Structures are given as structure tokens and as C-alpha cells.
Amino acid sequence: MSEQAESVQDVARRWRTALESADLSGLGDLLDPEVKWGSPGDPSPPCRTREEVIAWYTRGRDSGTRAEISEVAVLGNRILVGLEVVRSPSPGGLRGRRARWQVLTVHDGLVVDIVGFDRRSEALAHTNVAAD
Numbered sequence: 001m002s003e004q005a006e007s008v009q010d011v012a013r014r015w016r017t018a019l020e021s022a023d024l025s026g027l028g029d030l031l032d033p034e035v036k037w038g039s040p041g042d043p044s045p046p047c048r049t050r051e052e053v054i055a056w057y058t059r060g061r062d063s064g065t066r067a068e069i070s071e072v073a074v075l076g077n078r079i080l081v082g083l084e085v086v087r088s089p090s091p092g093g094l095r096g097r098r099a100r101w102q103v104l105t106v107h108d109g110l111v112v113d114i115v116g117f118d119r120r121s122e123a124l125a126h127t128n129v130a131a132d
Contacts (some may be wrong), residue, residue, distance in 0.1 A: 004077070008108045011127045015111070017103065019083075022061055028054050030111050035112040038128060053114070064088030070099070075113050075127040079104040082120065087107075103127055 003095055018026035031050040032034065038045025047053045058064075068075045071082035101123035105113040110120035 005074070007076050008077055008079065008106045010082055011106050011109060011111065012072050012074050013102075015079065015081065016069050019067050019081075020069055022066065024054055024057055024061070027057065032107070032110040032112045034109055035114065038116070040115050040117065040122070047114075069101075077106050078127045079106065080123055 014026065014030055014052065015026065015129045018025070028050055030051055033050050035050055035058070036045045037047035037053050047056055066086050066088075068084040068086060068110060069081065070084055071080065073080040075131055083100045083102065085098050085100050087096055099120075101117075101120050103115045103117070103123050103126045104111045115123075115126060117126065
């Protein structure tokens with residue numbers, strides 16, 4: 001296994017651990033300072049820095065939302081992450097369980113891009129797009 005492949009495998013393992021334990025500091029350690037997170041093709045993603053991504057996860061955690069990992073697959077320099085997003089019942093809040101997928105792009109051992117999908121097939125197709 002190449003050094004780059006080992007690095008992406010390590011990021012995938014650490015990402016899973018951080019999400020499962022809601023370790024936002026550990027998650028932050030895996031993010032590039034200028035990480036982008038949004039929908040596919042979004043020219044102006046809602047999160048454009050490590051701090052914004054961590055703030056998004058913090059708001060979710062504080063509202064009782066958590067993510068259960070259903071799969072993690074390394075595909076080149078990308079990581080496919082399957083999630084069951086679980087929202088706890090709260091007064092006036094949303095609740096329930098929804099499947100979501102993320103594709104993380106890794107460069108130099110850090111996540112530089114996160115793209116969210118509603119369907120696994122769309123996320124998987126995105127992993128075949130050439131990395132920037």
C-alpha cells in the first residue's frame with residue numbers, strides 16, 4: 001500500500017472514531033483550515049473553514065442530533081461515509097432517522113472537501129470525479 005493510500009485509510013479510521021464518539025476536537029484535527037462543505041456543485045458552500053464545519057457539528061450535537069456510521073469506504077483519495085442521522089425528540093424540534101452520505105476528499109492527510117448527498121448512488125458516482 002502506498003503512503004498516500006495509508007494516509008487516506010488513517011483519515012477514514014480517525015474520522016469514523018471521531019464521529020462515533022462525538023469528538024469534535026478530533027474531527028477538527030482532520031480538517032484542512034480551508035475545508036469546504038456543501039451540496040454537489042454548490043458554488044458557495046455553507047461551510048468554508050474548519051471553524052464553520054466544527055460549529056455546524058456543535059449545533060447538531062447540542063440539539064440532540066447524532067450520526068451513526070453505516071459504512072466507510074476508501075476510494076482513491078476520497079472517503080465514502082454512510083450515516084444514519086438521528087434526531088432526538090425535542091420540544092418543537094424535528095425527530096427521526098435519515099440516511100445520508102458524505103464524500104470526503106483528502107489531500108496531504110487532511111480533509112479538504114466534504115460533499116453531502118441524500119442518495120448513496122449519487123455519492124458513489126461523485127467518488128469517481130477526478131480530484132482537483
